[in-house]
Amino acid sequence: MTINSIQTRRFDTLIIGAGGGGLRAALQLAEADASVAVVSKVFPTRSHTVAAQGGMNAALANVLPDNWHWHMFDTVKGSDYLGDQDAIEYMCRAAPKVVYELEHFGVPFSRLDNGRIYQRPFGGQSQNFGGEQAARTCAAADRTGHAILHSLYQQNIRARTHFFDEYFAVDLLKDDEGNVLGAFVFDIHTGEEIIIEAKTTLIATGGAGQLFRTTTNALINTGDGMAMALRAGVPLQDMEFFQFHPTGIAGRGMLITEGARGEGGYLVNAMGERLMERYAPKAKDLASRDVVSRAIYTEVKEGRGCGPNKDHVMLKLDHLGEDVLQKRLPGIRQTCITFLGIDPAEQAIPVYPTAHYTMGGIPTDRYGQVVVPVKDTPEEPVNGLYAAGECACVSVHGANRLGGNSLLDILVFGRSAANHIIGYLKENRYHRPMNEASVEKAWQRLHRWDKTGEGESVERIRADLKKSMEDNCGVFRTQEVLDNGIKEVSAIAERLKEARISDHTGMFNTARVEALELENLMDVALATVYSASARTESRGAHSRIDYPERDDKNWMKHSLYSSEGRKLDYKPVRTKPMSVTSFPPRPRVY
Amino acid sequence: MTMRFRIYRYNPEADQKPYMQDYELQDVGGDMMLLDALLILKEQDPTLTFRRSCREGVCGSDGMNINGTNGLACITPLSGLKQPVEVRPMPRLPVIRDLIVDMDQFYKQYRDVKPFLTVKDPLPEAELQQTPKQRDRLDGLYECILCGCCSTQCPSFWWNPDKFLGPAALLQAARFLCDSRDQATQERLEALDDPFKLFRCHTIMNCVDVCPKGLNPTKAIGEIKKMMVKKSL
Secondary structure, eight states: OOGGGOEEEEEEEEEEOOSHHHHHHHHHHHHTTOOEEEEESSOGGGSGGGGOOSOEEOOOOSSSOOOHHHHHHHHHHHTTTOSOHHHHHHHHHHHHHHHHHHHHHTOOOOBOTTSSBOEEOOTTOBSTTTSSBOOOEEOSTTOHHHHHHHHHHHHHHHTTOEEEETEEEEEEEEOTTOOEEEEEEEETTTOOEEEEEEEEEEEOOOOOGGGSSSBSSOTTOSOHHHHHHHHTTOOEEOTTOEEEEEEEETTTOOBOOTHHHHTTOEEEOTTOOBTHHHHOTTTGGGSOHHHHHHHHHHHHHTTOOBTTTTOBEEEEOGGGOHHHHHHHOHHHHHHHHHHHSOOTTTSOEEEEEEEEEEOOBEEBOTTOEEEEEETTEEEEEEEEEEEOSTTEEOSSSTTSOOTTHHHHHHHHHHHHHHHHHHHHHHHOOSOOOOOHHHHHHHHHHHHGGGOOSSOOOHHHHHHHHHHHHHHHSSSEEOHHHHHHHHHHHHHHHHHHHTOOOSOOOSTTOHHHHHHHHHHHHHHHHHHHHHHHHHOOSOBTTBEESSSOSOOHHHHOEEEEEETGGGEEEEEEOOOOOSSSOOOOOOOOOO | OOEEEEEEEOOTTTOSSOEEEEEEESSOOTTOBHHHHHHHHHHHOTTOOOOOOSSSSSSOOOEEEETTEEEEGGGOBGGGOOSSEEEEOOTTSOEEETTEEOOHHHHHHHHHTOOSOOOOSOOOSSOOOOOHHHHHTTTTTTTOOOOOTTGGGOHHHHHOTTTSOHHHHHHHHHHHHTOTTOOOHHHHHHHHOSTTTTTTOOOOOHHHHHOTTOOOHHHHHHHHHHHHHHHHO
16 A cells, blocks of 8 residues: 555544543533544443442532532542642532532432432541541542443544444654644554545543553553653653552452442451551551552562462452442452452452552643743644643642542543644634644554564564563662663564564454554553653652652652653743642642 | 363454354353453454443443353352353344354344433422432343353244344333333334334243343343233223
């Protein structure tokens, strides 16, 4: 196939990714009569939003007193003061409305006796700015992500959104002035390549949990959109902050929702002690995730782990009773039965911190516009380019995301990006001319894998990368280990250039898809280790043994990593909220 | 432990016709799932092609026919499988390549039942109310992951895939018919009142046997029939 014969399709908006963020945006746009193309490498309901369990935060006050300002305080504190307070205020204020909209879309939320949406306590939540535990997480049993993703897909069926299911986006297309013009994609079924021209492009491709060997993330979470942004010259923000969820099934990685502790479960060590009493005397098992993960890691390191290898702790739920488990946590109960052969109604679950969430990502403002530093301006919008969800960094999660804020993030900012796009489309009525050179570059990236002959396999390089990331970029970090990470990952990246695939057929060539995914992971891995090595403080999920304190004087700033020259730059945290007074940094205790 | 597999292979670009390929896997762990085995086999033979994503039975990507019965590879333990483990694509749908089927027909049936909540009254500024009891009626209906295991194991679907909606789509129809918030009950029932769409279900119950989420489409179809009778009275 030659470049000239490639078919072009034209839409107002291209959305890459069909998880909660992409689908929420698509719905908003379709209802505003914009023509929308949603490109997804999997059928929409296979997207990883489907795996979210515990719920979505919103200060509905259905169970306990609550308001958005308390939610904002908790989120700022949870972020270890790295979150942007204007964006956090926006998100927490929008949350109730966004939940009600979802409910109207059909999401089968669990219910309270008075007919209202059920809410459960989650980690890091408080009433009255650090007071008593709040109950802010709206839940559909422990299948909230599934319920939301399916309902959003269903509403998009109603709105007749145009889906390109099982199409893979290779790269963004842009002109010499930096305007984004769409993307170069191919149909995984047939191998056919197409150019999708769009006045606006929204990246909603999710996270990059496949960076690590043991992860709660699906195999599709390879940071595709983040890597596309890097290759388009957009830096990635705060990539050193990667969340390890405290309760993945030990050794396997399946997620056990924080909702399990929200419903009253707790962690015990080999001596049967409630270990969190030592690390978070007040919030205990509902401290923030970074705190709980470090606690588990420390218990194991100091010899108080459970099992023959003393390499995990136990999550106890059996005291909750079978009724509560079946009503509120049926999904994780089934997961334990399937994968461990144990019923949590009778036995404790072996758990250990597991790679879970990418706090960093493509820098955006609260309208979803991708923003980059230009000369003296730290945040200049990139014309035509938007990002939302886990691939983006607004930043509402800062250095550590609170449980229940991820579904909220994708829905609030998927929606707000769409609203901004609707305005943009009114001002920008015509497509800009296509840039041939940009198409050529994307085409080259894809066809580099046509090369035959000797070369290392994708599978081997991927395994080495994941092991290196796990060894060098885990829960606790030091300069020595992180620098070793840079060395190892850089060497692995060099090997990838000479790798080969053996399958060169066109139809449903998953070997080729996996090769492209590995290239994406590699770019994101480099961003992660470089950013982590540079930050000489401990903040949120970035825990440095050699720099154990938070250093607000030098490090209350966002990292920006660029692929070109593998350079780091920084920009200030937006500490000024939209309307309320700022929450100044304070010591973070739970 | 060593395990033997016979896997359906077909790449229309390279193969004249489908064939079964034998594989052997060494060091199979006692707690491994079929998907774990397929992923290792794919490392050895990258041309082996199947869909997969979440690895824990929630995304619905890896429906396939395992020793004659449909299931999800990621939650099917190897320890319970007779050898050689025979793995084929889900029946009746066109094969795109190896274990990957073209699910367009299946998705079309899903769209045909208008699977979205329809509320005609003005929407309140907060949530629509629903009692826990009303909400309980959705349990066993909303959890479907659209993997296709049920419909492609259903003889009525095999015979009339273009006319009979199949258990998955009918389960979705029931999910909205049973939702106290939905206000399109009449239209939904009328649309299903057809000799094929609904009534080709002969309660063979293959769907119930194979559903990896433990759902019961036959029961849901029975509910719809009951609602229809009530409506006609």
